[in-house]
Amino acid sequence: MKIYYFDNSATSSPKPESIYKVVESAMKEFNANPGRAGHRKAVEAGRKIYEVREKIAKFFNIKNSLNIAFTANATESLNFAIKGGIPQNSHVITTNFEHNSVLRPLFYMQDEKDIKLTFVNTYDEIEKNITSETKAVVINHISNVNGTIQNIEEIGKICKKHNLLFILDASQSAGYSYIDMEKHNISILCLTGHKSIFGIQGIGAICIKDEIKIEPILEGGTGSFSKLSRQPKEMPEMLEAGTLNTPGILSLGAGIDFINEIGLKNIKKHEDILIEKFIIGLNKLEKIKVYKSFTKDQGPVVSLNIEGIDSGDLAQILDEEFGILVRPGFHCAPLAHKAIGTYEIGAVRFSFGYFNTEEEIDYALDALKNITLQI
Numbered sequence: 535m536k537i538y539y540f541d542n543s544a545t546s547s548p549k550p551e552s553i554y555k556v557v558e559s560a561m562k563e564f565n566a567n568p569g570r571a572g573h574r575k576a577v578e579a580g581r582k583i584y585e586v587r588e589k590i591a592k593f594f595n596i597k598n599s600l601n602i603a604f605t606a607n608a609t610e611s612l613n614f615a616i617k618g619g620i621p622q623n624s625h626v627i628t629t630n631f632e633h634n635s636v637l638r639p640l641f642y643m644q645d646e647k648d649i650k651l652t653f654v655n656t657y658d659e660i661e662k663n664i665t666s667e668t669k670a671v672v673i674n675h676i677s678n679v680n681g682t683i684q685n686i687e688e689i690g691k692i693c694k695k696h697n698l699l700f701i702l703d704a705s706q707s708a709g710y711s712y713i714d715m716e717k718h719n720i721s722i723l724c725l726t727g728h729k730s731i732f733g734i735q736g737i738g739a740i741c742i743k744d745e746i747k748i749e750p751i752l753e754g755g756t757g758s759f760s761k762l763s764r765q766p767k768e769m770p771e772m773l774e775a776g777t778l779n780t781p782g783i784l785s786l787g788a789g790i791d792f793i794n795e796i797g798l799k800n801i802k803k804h805e806d807i808l809i810e811k812f813i814i815g816l817n818k819l820e821k822i823k824v825y826k827s828f829t830k831d832q833g834p835v836v837s838l839n840i841e842g843i844d845s846g847d848l849a850q851i852l853d854e855e856f857g858i859l860v861r862p863g864f865h866c867a868p869l870a871h872k873a874i875g876t877y878e879i880g881a882v883r884f885s886f887g888y889f890n891t892e893e894e895i896d897y898a899l900d901a902l903k904n905i906t907l908q909i
């Protein structure tokens with residue numbers, strides 16, 4: 535049976551051929567511990583990693599590539615940003631569309647560090663909720679549940695005006711949306727490598743503006759500053775405790791090369807065509823409830839339910855009978871499901887990527903129609 539992969543919000547699949555190749559070469563040719571020795575293999579691995587830092591810096595307009603630290607994923611980056619960057623006893627504004635990798639560190643901060651939280655649905659509610667205690671705004675750029683896109687240009691302006699830390703979770707947007715650390719006044723950018731950047735799983739990054747100070751929450755070996763009893767304060771070593779994931783880092787670099795080759799605008803345009811076609815098609819079907827974006831634009835993800843069918847059962851039918859792979863349930867974003875009214879029942883999420891086609895969208899619409907006709 536042919537497989538139709540619509541779970542790109544979880545992880546992008548397939549990857550460009552160049553990703554498979556670079557990971558193999560990282561294992562075979564650069565298989566040494568970067569920064570841990572002066573021999574040629576370690577130096578070469580270090581040089582390759584430096585090149586990826588430069589690529590990331592250029593892609594997101596980060597002034598100093600040494601302010602980019604590699605992490606395991608967005609979850610680690612967000613923990614570093616939230617637990618290491620938000621002051622105790624402060625007030626933080628965030629959204630109902632956050633993933634648990636933002637919510638759980640924030641609730642930890644609420645319980646253990648006395649921070650107060652305000653949740654909004656969209657960026658236009660931020661400014662009126664700012665108080666004298668507000669120190670940070672933590673935003674999921676694109677919802678992994680209904681594709682709500684927060685306007686980072688406006689949020690950046692608000693944060694600049696009120697001198698607030700702007701932490702951006704770009705897990706769903708990096709590789710689809712245009713993101714510029716300087717222009718959008720982002721204080722800390724948190725990335726995961728395995729979604730729209732096309733890298734492998736287990737690689738992410740945190741990018742910090744020069745003037746932003748954060749405390750490391752993980753300590754360990756850095757290959758340099760070995761005699762220091764505590765974690766060095768220099769970036770990127772401060773946030774890179776332990777051996778780096780060289781194959782993952784090189785895959786991230788190859789992913790950025792691929793995006794540059796196709797063009798970010800072209801990737802976005804293609805995915806926008808797919809989501810628009812899907813939503814127009816869904817609107818023509820009966821018995822389907824579609825949970826659309828809370829903002830005018832919508833990222834390449836949409837959740838839905840079919841009346842009378844549990845979301846887990848629907849995902850199973852789609853997989854077993856039609857070869858369609860989607861994700862049911864709550865998508866690690868409980869408050870988003872509260873906001874769209876599916877906290878009790880969950881929903882089935884379709885998320886598209888660059889390698890999906892319009893024919894695949896037609897197939898998915900036909901499959902859903904078929905299912906609705908059988909109930």
Ligand SMILES: Cc1ncc(COP(=O)(O)O)c(C=O)c1O
Nearest residue numbers: 607608609633635674678705726
């Ligand atoms: C919006 C959002 N933030 C954070 C994450 C966490 O990403 P990772 O699991 O790669 O750390 C995800 C993953 O699904 C996500 O969709």
